[in-house]
Amino acid sequence: MLNPQWLRSFAAVAELGGFTRAANQLGLTQAAVSQHMQHLEAQLGPLLVRRGRQIELMPAGVALLDYCNAVEQAHKRLQLQLSDRTVDSGEVSLITPGSVGLALYPLLLDLQQAHPGLVIRHRFAPDTETREAVLDKRYEIGVVTLRPDDPRLAAEPFAEEPLELVVPAGEDVQSWADLERLGFIDHPDGQAMATRLLARRFPASPGVRALPLRGFSNQISLILAPVARGLGFTVIPRHAREAFADAAAIKVIECGAPVVDTLWLLHRAEWPLSARAKWVVERIRERLKFSARAHETK
Known part of the structure; x- marks a missing residue:
């Protein structure tokens, strides 16, 4: 592994364009900076060319500068993750289904605007990917539609997600024949969701597979476009x-009678949620509950 002090000297030389300026910034002697460069070049080969008072990075120098920048960014991310002094600053990572993710993302942006120190990393993913991401510690929080049967994961109810039959604005549905006339716009969970909901409204129907297929989209934000x-x-x-x-x-x-899915909040069972994560979860839970109450009063 490369010596961190050597890397700091190299990055300063590359940024400031000279050994003297780099030494002054780092509080070192010029001889020390030169020695650090010699150590790096002994391991990596020529890193820069000196043209009078100008310094030009060679290909290996460009690659090393990219490495220095990546190390610096990783260090900053580590500081954010370990800093738990206040609940409204630092990084929170969560991975959710696309449907509830569409509702959550504006709320997460609102939180970041109100609390500039907060860094939220959010990804849309199906249940399988979400479970794996939480287990692999790539995300602290996950939201899934099916409660996992895995002792390594702690799961608790997070929100309710009703299913809805959605048609074009000028249409109405009084019978199964109306659905046959309209045709079905499918999506990855479409047939399973339609089977559960339509069985309530049309219990004697032949099932969603008997309906003409009019389209398919795997992008949650685009499914309603053809409708x-x-x-x-x-x-x-x-x-x-x-x-x-x-x-x-x-x-x-x-x-x-509504068909309602329970969404489950996941995290690694052996590690409690960070204070930041708990704070963010409570904020978005409150907003989702408010939205649900507003819908019930319509």
């Missing part, structure tokens, strides 16, 4: 429908 254009209907979680920009172009059909 808005009158190309068919779909069944989708409410959070995804509420995040759709063209709300006037779609319509939700009531299906009687």
Whole structure:
């Protein structure tokens, strides 16, 4: 492993363009900086060319400077992760399904705007990838639609996600024949969701597989685009429908008793959530509950 002091000397020389200026900035002698450069070049080969008072990096020098910058960024990330003095600063990482992720992302941006010291890293992913990411410690928090049966993961209810039958704004659904006329816009979870919801509204129906397929999208934010254009209907979680920009172009059909999925919050069982993560989770839980209450009063 390269000596960190040698790397600091090299980065200063590359940034400031001279040994003397680098030595002054680092509080070292010029001879010490030169010695550090000699050590690096003995291991890595020529790093720079001196042209009078100018210094030009060679290809190995460019690569080493990129390495120095990566080490510096990693150090800053480590400091953010270990700094737990205040709950509204430092990094929080979470990975969620796309549907609830669409609802959460604006809330996370609101938190970052209100608390500039907060760094939130958010990724959309299906359940399998989410479980693996939390187990591999790439994300501190995960949200999944199915509670995992894994003793390494702690799971608790996080939010409820009702399913909705969504059609073009000018359409209505009174019978199974209306769905056959419209056709189905599918997505990765579409047939499973539609089966669960439509069985409540049309218990004697032949099932969603019997409906004509009008389209498919694996992008959660795009599933409602063909519905808005009158190309068919779909069944989708409410959070995804509420995040759709063209709300006037779609319509939700009531299906009687709601079909509601429970979303589960995951973290490594042996490690409690950081204070920052707990604080962020509580903030977004409050906002999601407020949104749910507002929907119930409509």
